[in-house]
Amino acid sequence: MSVVLGGVPVLDRITAMIPRGGCTCIVGPNGAGKTTMLMALLGKMPHSGAVRISRMPDGRAPRIGYVPQRMDFDRGMPLTVVEFLAMGVQRRPLWLGVGRKFRERATDLLERVNASHLGSRRLGALSGGELQRVLLALAFQQDPDLLILDEPAAGVDFRGGQLFCEVLENLRAAHGFTQVMVTHDLGLVSNHATHAVLLNRQIIAEGRPHDILTQEHLTAAFGTHMGGAVVDIATGPCHCTNHGPDDASPGVGGGQE
Amino acid sequence: MPDLSGLMHLVGLLIPIESMQSLFMQKAFVGLLLLAPMTAAMGVQVVNLRMAFFSDAISHSAFAGVALGMLFSIHPHWAMPLLGVTVGVGIVAIQRHSMLSSDTVIGVLFAAVTAFGLALVSRAPELARDTQTFLYGDILTITDFDLMQLAMLLVVLTVFEIWSFNRMLYICINPRLAEIHRVAVATYQYIFAALLALVVIFSVWAMGVLLVTALLVVPAAAARNLARSAGGMFWWAVTISCSSAVAGLLISALPQVRTATGATIILIAFAWFLVSFVPVAARRESAR
Numbered sequence: 001m002s003v004v005l006g007g008v009p010v011l012d013r014i015t016a017m018i019p020r021g022g023c024t025c026i027v028g029p030n031g032a033g034k035t036t037m038l039m040a041l042l043g044k045m046p047h048s049g050a051v052r053i054s055r056m057p058d059g060r061a062p063r064i065g066y067v068p069q070r071m072d073f074d075r076g077m078p079l080t081v082v083e084f085l086a087m088g089v090q091r092r093p094l095w096l097g098v099g100r101k102f103r104e105r106a107t108d109l110l111e112r113v114n115a116s117h118l119g120s121r122r123l124g125a126l127s128g129g130e131l132q133r134v135l136l137a138l139a140f141q142q143d144p145d146l147l148i149l150d151e152p153a154a155g156v157d158f159r160g161g162q163l164f165c166e167v168l169e170n171l172r173a174a175h176g177f178t179q180v181m182v183t184h185d186l187g188l189v190s191n192h193a194t195h196a197v198l199l200n201r202q203i204i205a206e207g208r209p210h211d212i213l214t215q216e217h218l219t220a221a222f223g224t225h226m227g228g229a230v231v232d233i234a235t236g237p238c239h240c241t242n243h244g245p246d247d248a249s250p251g252v253g254g255g256q257e
Numbered sequence: 258m259p260d261l262s263g264l265m266h267l268v269g270l271l272i273p274i275e276s277m278q279s280l281f282m283q284k285a286f287v288g289l290l291l292l293a294p295m296t297a298a299m300g301v302q303v304v305n306l307r308m309a310f311f312s313d314a315i316s317h318s319a320f321a322g323v324a325l326g327m328l329f330s331i332h333p334h335w336a337m338p339l340l341g342v343t344v345g346v347g348i349v350a351i352q353r354h355s356m357l358s359s360d361t362v363i364g365v366l367f368a369a370v371t372a373f374g375l376a377l378v379s380r381a382p383e384l385a386r387d388t389q390t391f392l393y394g395d396i397l398t399i400t401d402f403d404l405m406q407l408a409m410l411l412v413v414l415t416v417f418e419i420w421s422f423n424r425m426l427y428i429c430i431n432p433r434l435a436e437i438h439r440v441a442v443a444t445y446q447y448i449f450a451a452l453l454a455l456v457v458i459f460s461v462w463a464m465g466v467l468l469v470t471a472l473l474v475v476p477a478a479a480a481r482n483l484a485r486s487a488g489g490m491f492w493w494a495v496t497i498s499c500s501s502a503v504a505g506l507l508i509s510a511l512p513q514v515r516t517a518t519g520a521t522i523i524l525i526a527f528a529w530f531l532v533s534f535v536p537v538a539a540r541r542e543s544a545r
Contacts, residue, residue: 042437066437073430077305078484084430086423087487088438093422095491122485123430142438 001049003036010036011047014203020054022194023172023179025209027186029222032200034182035069035150041180042066042148056145062178065144067135069151069182075124081134082106082119088141109137113167129160133167140171147172149181153188165192186213261287261401276510281397285518288399289502291407292463292472297498298418299456300477301491302449305429309474310360311348311450314367315457316469318344319391320374322458327381334402338458344370345454349446394465394519396506403462410455417452421445426487464519472519475526476501482533501526 003011011033018024026034039045042064056062085106086098098106110116113133118126126134132152139147149168153161165188172179183189189196189209198204198212200221205212265283276282303312318340326336344366351362378388427435428442436442460469480493505522508514514521 044433044436064437066434068431068434071431071434074305074307076481077429077487078481078490079426079430079487080485083426083487087426088423088435088440090423091420093419093491094426094486095418095422095488097488138434138438 001037001040001047001051003033003040003045003047005036010201011040012202013049014199016197016203016206017195018178018180018197019195020178021176023181023192024195024197025189025193026180026182026197026199027184027189027221028199028204029184032221034184034199037199038148038150038180038182053146062145063142065139065142065147065177067132067139067147067149067152069154070128071131071135073123077124079123080119081110081115081121081123081126084123084134085109085138085141088138105141106137109140110134112140112171113137114163127160128156129164132156132160132164136164136167136171144177146178146180149179151182151184153183153185186218189213259405261404272507274507276507281399282506282510284399284401284404285396285506286503288396288404288407288463289506289522290499291404291411292460293498293502294495295407295411295414295456296460296472297476297480297494298414298491299453300473300498301480301494302425302429303453303473304477304481305426308453309470310363310367311345312453312457312470312473314348314363314370315341315345315454316461316466317367318370318374319458319461319466320378320388321370322374323391324374324377324381328377334406337461338455340370341454341458342451345450346447349450353443353446391461391466393467393517394461394463394469396463396518399462403459407459410459414452414456417448421448422491425449464522468519468523471523471526472498475523475530479526479530479533482530482537497526497529501529 001011001015002009002013014037026037028034036045040047041051043051053062082098082103083094086102087094089105090099090102092099107116107119110119113136115130115133115137118130118134121130123131123134136152152168153164156164168179169192171177181193190213193209195207196209196212197206198217198221204221205214205217261284264287265280268283268286269278272286277286303309319337322337322340323333325331325340326333329336331339348363348366351357351366352359355362357365424435424440424445427438427440428445432442457469457473460472464472476498477490477494479497480490483493484490501522505525506518508525509516509518509521
């Protein structure tokens with residue numbers, strides 16, 4: 001797959017696999033094309049080549065949940081968290097209230113992301129970490145087979161990022177979805193991912209994190225200053241554990257046709 | 258055309274004050290009660306989507322609509338909405354398919370329709386008289402046909418607000434997120450633009466080009482300050498819009514006041530807006 005924006009190649013003939021049921025991290029420096037790759041994967045970015053997403057065992061196309069990076073929205077808008085979670089699924093207009101079924105569903109989703117106390121809060125009043133957990137709950141509203149996250153912990157404090165990471169791990173262990181996450185946090189990749197794609201406009205390396213996060217690959221992706229990072233990433237600050245892939249969720253492959 | 262005299266008589270009975278016994282006041286009252294909930298509901302989305310400039314562009318297409326109607330022998334009642342919807346849908350189409358920013362696209366089309374309208378008006382001196390009517394509006398000259406058009410538009414808009422309020426809210430918050438989560442963003446944007454264009458054009462008759470956007474924006478802005486939820490903002494906007502419309506009509510007709518109805522309505526809505534800062538300040542104080 002290739003993406004050219006304004007005559008500049010942002011992604012240059014990349015080919016990568018995303019194993020079903022695993023946690024794949026797309027990692028690279030700023031401007032490497034990580035978010036562009038996600039958008040192409042979601043079909044929101046014109047590209048050449050092909051993105052192939054396997055169908056589910058029952059033959060249907062996988063449902064996709066998406067958690068954006070630092071969602072840009074109007075924080076002054078009056079909107080409660082429960083309304084936010086109901087707006088995509090409830091047909092009855094919110095000016096006639098949130099139905100009991102949808103209120104219970106929202107409460108359940110918030111409990112899953114350790115945010116049950118946030119239901120009546122205004123969306124714009126949430127902290128960065130709280131908002132990311134609510135966005136995760138919104139993505140779960142889709143009952144996703146494939147969960148795509150774009151630097152979900154960017155701009156969130158350490159504790160908030162750690163909590164988000166733990167919630168995500170527990171959910172993946174419980175629901176077995178395929179997770180694709182963009183990040184430039186190598187500690188998170190090392191502790192969290194089952195598969196990693198090292199990207200800098202081209203694929204530098206792809207495979208198990210401990211196999212590909214080598215000095216040689218990191219230097220190729222990030223430049224010479226990353227040499228010492230290899231030693232630290234295995235004992236990085238993220239305390240999440242790995243869960244191996246299973247066969248319940250879709251796998252994704254992209255390549256040049 | 259149904260006979261509306263019974264309805265007008267009922268209005269006179271329900272509001273037993275002298276000014277409301279005139280037929281033109283009764284028609285204006287009914288017209289405003291049809292218009293105010295529509296502008297309130299659409300205003301909520303205009304404020305949340307930051308589309309005030311869009312409604313300005315549509316209202317300024319009124320001149321071009323009238324002039325085109327003259328050229329092609331189409332009554333302004335049809336020519337204005339037709340051109341308004343065309344401009345509204347055109348703005349959305351260009352926004353979606355070009356790299357230009359939203360306000361640049363609107364600014365370009367705003368200038369184009371205004372210039373086109375003024376160019377045609379300058380060639381037809383008989384139209385120049387109407388220009389002032391469009392600038393300031395006149396709800397007191399509303400006809401039965403206008404009332405029927407407003408009633409039909411209210412039905413269509415109510416259906417739209419029931420069917421799409423939640424999805425429009427999704428789009429207001431983040432269109433990309435909405436699209437990925439299977440909301441048909443483009444469809445909603447086109448339908449909303451077309452309906453907003455119709456509401457704006459029909460409001461031009463009542464409020465005038467200069468004040469149309471205010472009728473959309475001011476009640477919704479006050480509602481935004483007063484409400485704590487999306488549902489609450491909707492009802493506050495409807496309450497403020499309807500109460501401002503009725504109070505504005507009645508106050509403007511007082512012998513000691515005798516001001517333009519449209520301007521009086523907006524001034525009352527603005528008073529609501531000022532009052533709406535009281536709970537905002539109280540919330541800020543309690544948060545400390």
